[in-house]
Amino acid sequence: MTTVDQRTPAELAEAERYTAHNYHPLPVVVAEGEGAWVTDVDGRRYLDFLAGYSALNFGHRHxxxxxxxxxxxxxxxxxxxxxxxxxxxxxxxxxxxxxxxxxxxxxxxxxxxxxxxxxxxxxxxxxxxxxxxxxxxxxxxxxxxxxxxxxxxxxxxxxxxxxxxxxxxxxxxxxxxxxxxxxxxxxxxxxxxxxxxxxxxxxxxxxxxxxxxxxxxxxxxxxxxxxxxxxxxxxxxxxxxxxxxxxxxxxxxxxxxxxxxxxxxxxxxxxxxxxxxxxxxxxxxxxxxxxxxxxxxxxxxxxxxxxxTGEFQKRSAELGERLHARLGELVGRGLVAVRGRGLWAGVDLDPALMTGRRACELLAERGVLAKDTHGSTIRLAPPLVVTEAEIDHAVDQLAAILAEAV
The missing domain is CATH 3.40.640.10 (Type I PLP-dependent aspartate aminotransferase-like (Major domain))
Known part of the structure; x- marks a missing residue:
């Protein structure tokens, strides 16, 4: 495995030089994906909790x-x-x-x-x-x-x-x-x-x-x-x-x-x-x-x-209950509100702590990918192939960045 961040800065600079600025991506350069996980050009793995804005409901490379x-x-x-x-x-x-x-x-x-x-x-x-x-x-x-x-x-x-x-x-x-x-x-x-x-x-x-x-x-x-x-x-x-x-x-x-x-x-x-x-x-x-x-x-x-088959709808309903229950535990501990259904959640952070963009940057540093929207809100939408352990891991990382900010 290559040294972490050996290729990422150069790849980001090249993209910045030759592409129109219609997006403001996180500083992650994905090279591979499987299931609920992606790997960047330097070999670092991330849990994908955006799933291509739901385009990857079935995970990467089903x-x-x-x-x-x-x-x-x-x-x-x-x-x-x-x-x-x-x-x-x-x-x-x-x-x-x-x-x-x-x-x-x-x-x-x-x-x-x-x-x-x-x-x-x-x-x-x-x-x-x-x-x-x-x-x-x-x-x-x-x-x-x-x-x-x-x-x-x-x-x-x-x-x-x-x-x-x-x-x-x-x-x-x-x-x-x-x-x-x-x-x-x-x-x-x-x-x-x-x-x-x-x-x-x-x-x-x-x-x-x-x-x-x-x-x-x-x-x-x-x-x-x-x-x-x-x-x-x-x-x-x-x-x-x-x-x-x-x-x-x-x-x-x-x-x-x-x-x-x-x-x-x-x-x-x-x-x-x-x-x-x-x-x-x-x-x-x-x-x-x-x-x-x-x-x-x-x-x-x-x-x-x-x-x-109904399998994925069932997974989303059951695992969604766990996701929302875990997120609900963080309300009052850095979160203001949680909304959504199934494996889809809108999470409002206390704006006094950080913006949604900053939260996503900190989550990425901890190996979880998410996307902000409108100030201090982030969206969580993992692939429907996600596991209970992966949900717990992602919420644990969110809890950690909130605890550090309080």
Missing amino acids: PELIAAAHAQLDRVTLTSRAFVHDQFAAFCRSLAELCGKELVLPMNTGAEAVETAIKVARKWGYQVKGVENERAEIIVAADNFHGRTTTIVSFSTDPEARADFGPYTPGFVVVPYGDLVALAAAVTPNTVAVLLEPIQGEAGVLVPPTGYFAGVRELCTAQNVLMIADEIQSGLGRTGRTFAIEHEGVVPDMYVLGKALGGGIVPVSAVAADRDVLGVLKPGEHGSTFGGNPLACAVGHEVVRLLA
Whole structure:
């Protein structure tokens, strides 16, 4: 093994020299990963408690997902949607069945899936609901995070994501998250959809009030408005259910999926809805050269197969109880509050002690990787393959940096 930090400074300097500064990463240069662990270029191991913002729900290099990718790499990786390949139908069928919907539309990134949902909702509004052309409105929540395209940042309330990227796309109405009264007041005859995260991840893993989404569902049904659940971060096992919206006992009209759907190997996203919604699209109106490619479908199909067993949802629910119990012990001992569901937690530190960024730096020094957001909040989202011992180890390291700061 090489000396610790022998290669890291040079690698960081090279990255700094040749890349645009759209991220502010921790000073860690990952070279290998397996399960819940990664190893840097100098041989130091870290427990990954971010899991690629939930893109790595199944851990690094899950053997069954890697095998599916390897097998497809030896056959065909891209055809474009000008043709049909032999992995396409099986992936689309299995994902539709997992979602309980009739159709799916595969894309690549989460932002592409959100853009797809927006286009579908608008077209549905004009062709099915009868909204006057160019007048469609979509209601979204403050503090949302749905991506960073020019359209999506148009309805962001985060100054860092939004500032200096205008002119902004019209057609969006922002209301407070979790406020059903405000949402109801915002609905007009031009409202075609309500687009919400079942849990707001970037905002600090914010869980809505009990009954909120049941009310949203009732309102959307009564007003003939599509209910769209952005499950890109919250879905596919992260919260102890296949979809986080299941905790609220409701079914949306459209699921927006991404991140974990690619198994941490390739970008795979999709929207899922019934035929009366997704069926409004006709050839030539929307697409992607790489969307639904053979490699993506092979990996995505294996992801769906893993989820269909219920094993990962069960692990997330059970291990999530342990994570939240352990974190709860630290409230009043450096932590102000803990939120979340399953293996997903938003942790508010006492701002008098340190920022979230400083906490993540100190955790990295102790071999645990996490990510800050909004001041003194950090997010914890380990892969669903994490063990009890690994959860305890990570929380112990958090407890140690808090104790040192008090």
